[in-house]
Amino acid sequence: MLTVWTTFLLLAAVIAFAGYWLSRFGDVIAERTGLSGSWIGLILLATVTSLPELVTGISAVRLENAPDLAVGDALGSCVFNLLLLSVVDFFHRPGCLFARAAEGHALSTGYSAVMLAIVGLNLSAPAAIAGLPLSPATLAIVPIYVLALRNIFTYERRRLLEPPEPAALRYPGVTLARAVTGYVAAATAVVAAGVMLPGAALDLATAMGWTTTFVGTLFLAAATSLPELVVTLSAVRIGALDMAVANLFGSNLFNMVVLAVDDAAYPGGPLLSQVSAAHGVTVLTALLMTGAATIGLIYRPTARPARAVSWVSLALVAAYALNAALLIDGLGRQGFSGG
Template sequence: MWFDALPLPALIAGFLIVAGVIAVVGVQLTGKADQLADETGIGEAITGAVLLGMATSLSGTVVSVTAALDGEASLAFSNAVGGIAAQTAFLALADMVYRKANLEHASADLANLYQASLLTLMLGLPLAAFTMPEVSVLGMHPVSFVLPVIYVAGVRIAARVRAAPMWYPVQTLYTRADRPDEAPEHARGPIPLLARFALLACVLGLAGWMMSKIGVQLSARLGISATVVGALMTAVATSLPELITTLAAVRRGAVQLAVGGIIGGNTFDVLFLTAADAGYREGSIYHAITTADLFWIAVGLVMTSILLIGLIVRERDGPGRIGVESTALLLIYGGAVTVQALAG
């Protein structure tokens, strides 16, 4: 592959350029997702969790699958789960941007609570697969077949929860309601929007493929582990759409879309493992990784639990005008990055 012949400075420059492309396309996706939420009437939280979450995760999916096909199990796995921790930390940054109140307070929505609970369930399954006997069906661990089933069932239940909720969050002066924007005169319906949305998502997919190839080379050239490259380099770079779209959504006032996009993107990221297991042809990918890769599963579980608590408690303000949970998320992620960097 021609990536092998590139000098190290060219690889680093390529990494930064691809990361920039991912960030720019992510901004465009936010506006399209918000418009689709209004055009279809399915709401910001569901649109963020499903459509925006899937699209912004596409580049990361391609990284994990490409790495798995190349036999890079640690890179494929750590890229998937490392991005979950990074993206959850992005909500703390968004909380800093949203100055009216704590973001978790303003974005009160049952769909986001449900999606966070679903994510916690799905994160526990790869951890269980690692501890289970090495069993494979068609070259894949049974857990890899279960994850998509849970995801699809979860999306269906989420739609039902929105259509017929069994409880409602208390509305306060700072709660931001999800109301459709006034439709522009040139609106032509959801089909043209979906077409443009799909085109942008394809660009993200191509960027993800390039990011994977560059990541493998950087790991070899710099002499650092594939786990560090996956969790701290490719995962963060391919998570830039989530950062950009979250900040852009908050600035638009679409706080449910911002929180739902992160949680939904994280939930979809767990499915990277199913795709990576299918691409890894040397057996179950869960038994080809190391305990260092599982570190990011644990971090993701802890951070998601804190986020879920924050969404339930709905603190109005906190230290530095952000919530206590946002402060905790930043501290935990910063500590995890430090531990990983020292270990790698």
């Protein structure tokens, strides 16, 4: 059991370390190529930090035949990313996150809610989609994602909601060639660890007598979300609040695309018809947390109970804890076995 835990934690550490350098070199590439600041978090960093979920999901369905791990990882990562908003709120001492972040982020949360709801509908009717080559959600998610990116770009261009750019280069000693080389090396490390992580997660579930749904939603999702954590805290540290928030919301959008890719890669039929109904709990939790974040972005609260975090962040923490408690309760009722 010690070996199983050591292997899992070591792979998670590799993802976290490589994810840090992936984000740093990605930021250099964005700076050197003159990419728009508002797109660094939403597109470049969000896609990069979601690479572990993508690789891990494909590995889970193709190499390990563990669809519950793949779905639990993608949906659990959405919930974990929303929890990270409360972490950003705590470390952003100049003021409440939801009072200072751009209101335009609500457009991202709206599209996330739409895609989560579509996935939830698919999960609620597994028999109806069992004979199809793909889940209907897969056919809807990709065009909705493209539409979301287009609308967000149009909105930001119209409203001129660009994060402030530093006057001087943040990485004066790093060339574009060096950044690209470092980016590829870090991405390779993330891919390698991501391929091995599902096997380690299955060993962990077997050793502990846990379900793959439980391990995928809580442990695997937390491990593959470590790059989001590292990138988000780094962005807050340099004062790029909107970059940090856009990274988290953008990662949730991309996680829905990851589900679609996992579905296309799964050889056993529609992915969402082959997994545990317990994933519906995570979908509902993600919708609840997304709604709370949207309210915060629009209402823009300034109060911080005990000078720690806003009431929105407290709601996010409570929802995450509730999701974990419900999954643990379901784990106990299933006798620590099953999918």
